Amino acid sequence: MTNELQKEIIQLKEEKNAIILAHNYQPKEIQEIADFLGDSLELCNKAAEVEDRDIIVFCGVDFMAETAYMLNPDKKVLIPDIDAECPMAHMLTGEQVREAKAKYPDAAVCLYVNSLGEAKAESDILCTSGNVKKVVASIEQDTILFGPDTNLGEFVQPFTDKKIIPIPGDGHCYVHKLFHKEDIEDARKKYPGVDILIHPESNKEVQELADYVLSTGGMLAHVKNSPNKEFVIGTEVDMITRLKSECPDKTYYPLLEGAICGTMKLHTLEKVRDCLINEEPKVIVPEDIAKKSIAAVERMLEASK
Ligand code: 13P
Numbered sequence: 001m002t003n004e005l006q007k008e009i010i011q012l013k014e015e016k017n018a019i020i021l022a023h024n025y026q027p028k029e030i031q032e033i034a035d036f037l038g039d040s041l042e043l044c045n046k047a048a049e050v051e052d053r054d055i056i057v058f059c060g061v062d063f064m065a066e067t068a069y070m071l072n073p074d075k076k077v078l079i080p081d082i083d084a085e086c087p088m089a090h091m092l093t094g095e096q097v098r099e100a101k102a103k104y105p106d107a108a109v110c111l112y113v114n115s116l117g118e119a120k121a122e123s124d125i126l127c128t129s130g131n132v133k134k135v136v137a138s139i140e141q142d143t144i145l146f147g148p149d150t151n152l153g154e155f156v157q158p159f160t161d162k163k164i165i166p167i168p169g170d171g172h173c174y175v176h177k178l179f180h181k182e183d184i185e186d187a188r189k190k191y192p193g194v195d196i197l198i199h200p201e202s203n204k205e206v207q208e209l210a211d212y213v214l215s216t217g218g219m220l221a222h223v224k225n226s227p228n229k230e231f232v233i234g235t236e237v238d239m240i241t242r243l244k245s246e247c248p249d250k251t252y253y254p255l256l257e258g259a260i261c262g263t264m265k266l267h268t269l270e271k272v273r274d275c276l277i278n279e280e281p282k283v284i285v286p287e288d289i290a291k292k293s294i295a296a297v298e299r300m301l302e303a304s305k
C-alpha cells in the first residue's frame with residue numbers, strides 16, 4: 001500500500017517530469033516508488049534512454065549517478081543523499097590507472113563501472129558484473145589492466161585467453177567480503193539441495209563453492225527462469241526485497257543477514273521528496289572528465305548488446 005509520503009513523491013515526480021531510477025539494493029519503500037529498478041548495467045541502459053524526462057533522481061551510489069550524468073549532461077541528475085558513495089569506487093585513483101598504463105603501454109584498460117570519474121577517464125572500456133564476459137571478449141588487446149575489483153577480475157579470467165592484470169590497489173567490496181566459505185557450508189547444511197547464488201564481488205573461494213555466480217540482474221533472471229522454489233542469496237540483503245516483489249511465490253534465504261551496504265541505505269523517502277522539491281543535491285561530473293569517460297561508457301553499452 002502506498003503511504004502519504006510515497007503519494008507526495010509520485011505527484012512531485014509527475015509535476016517535475018522526473019524519473020526515479022533505483023538499484024536493487026534500495027530499501028523496500030524506495031523500490032516501491034521507483035520507475036525503474038535494476039542492476040548497474042540495466043540502470044545504465046535505462047539512463048541512456050530517458051530523453052523525454054527533465055530530471056533523473058538516482059537512488060543508488062555515486063558512481064551510478066555519475067554515469068547517468070555522463071549519459072545526460074543536459075539534464076538534472078539528483079541523488080537524495082550526496083554521501084551515498086561506493087567505497088570500492090574510491091579505492092582506485094586516476095593516478096593509479098596512469099601508473100599501470102605506463103608499466104603496460106600495450107594493454108587495454110577495462111574498469112568496473114564501480115569507479116571514480118577520474119579513473120574512468122583513463123579507461124578504454126567499462127564493465128559491470130552483468131556484462132564483464134562480453135566486454136572482455138570485445139577487447140582486441142591480449143593484455144587487460146583491470147580494476148578496481150580484484151574479485152571480479154579473477155572471476156572473468158577463466159572465461160578468456162587474454163591476460164587480466166589487476167591494477168594494484170586491492171579494490172574490493174566490504175559487503176561481499178563478509179561472505180566466507182563457512183557461510184556457504186552452513187547454508188548447504190541448513191538448506192540441502194537449494195541453489196546458492198553469489199555475486200562476483202565475493203572472494204574466489206566463496207564463488208567456487210556456490211552454484212551460480214551472478215550480477216543482481218542475473219540473480220533475478222535465474223530465479224524467474226528456474227523451476228526451483230527456494231534460493232540462498234549471496235549478496236546485499238535488499239536484493240531479496242526485489243526478488244520477493246517479482247517472484248513472491250518463491251522463498252529466499254540470505255547467505256548473511258548482515259550483508260548490508262550502508263551507503264545504499266542513506267536514501268530515505270523524505271530525502272527523495274526533498275530532492276525533488278529543491279532540485280538538489282545535483283550530481284555533476286567535470287566536463288573534461290565526462291568527455292574522456294563517455295567513450296568508455298558507450299563502448300561498454302555497445303559490447304553488451
Ligand atoms: P550489480 O551490477 O550486480 O547490481 O552490482 C552492483 C554493485 O554495486 C554490487 O555491489
Ligand code: SF4
Pocket residue numbers: 061085086087088089114173174175176201236261262264
Ligand atoms: Fe559498493 Fe559494495 Fe555497496 Fe556495491 S555493495 S555499492 S560494491 S560498497
